[in-house]
Amino acid sequence: MAECVVERNGQTLVSPRKRPRRNDMSKVTVVLGAQWGDEGKGKVVDMLATDADIVCRCQVR
Secondary structure: OOOOOOOOOOOOOOOOOOOOOOOOOOOOOOOOOOOOOOOOHHHHHHHHHOOOOOOOOOOOO
């Protein structure tokens, strides 16, 4: 009889497309503004960016 194998994603690297599961908690901080113009977002982002690894800006028109 065939053996049944159950794997959770990230537990083994059988497939080269699987990524190992990270146990550490990732932290994401989002600064969102609903108004046009200067509402202080830039200053807040500058303050938060000192401890960030990546800073990303998005503008939707």
